[in-house]
Amino acid sequence: MLRARAAGVLPRAGLLPLAVAALTALLSCLLPLAPVTVRTPQVHWPVDPAAPSSTVALFMPYRPLDVTATVPAAALRALDARTGAGQRSTAVATAEAGDARGEERSLSVTVGGGRLQVRSSGRTLVDTD
DSSP states (O other): OHHHHHTTOOOHHHHHHHHHHHHHHHHHHHGGGSOOOOSOOOOOOOSSTTSOOOOOOOOSSSSOSOOOOOOOHHHHHHHHHHSOTTOOEEEEESSOTTOHHHHHHOEEEEEETTEEEEEETTEEEEEOO
16 A cells, blocks of 8 residues: 555545545536526414514515515414513514614514504505504
């Protein structure tokens, strides 16, 4: 075996890692060219309307052509019941809470004090009492 290394010939055990590395490099170059098809992304939340829990769903592009969000009234009532007096809880939002720039460009559905508010791109679309 020492003679094989000295002569510049790889032993048989050394060929497998080299072949795996070459295959990995080739596949990593081809991966961005793989076809991907998504017609309509769908998110169903909450699974149990009586006990809604926080979740994060990222959608691309940042400004979709349209968004359809259906939030069960039972989930909104349960979220409102858990919200402290004088506070608002977010049921649906496309930006993080407290991000001023995001709030100017996002969609949000919030509840608190028995009120439902829907805002989009900085404008109030629905505000119920």
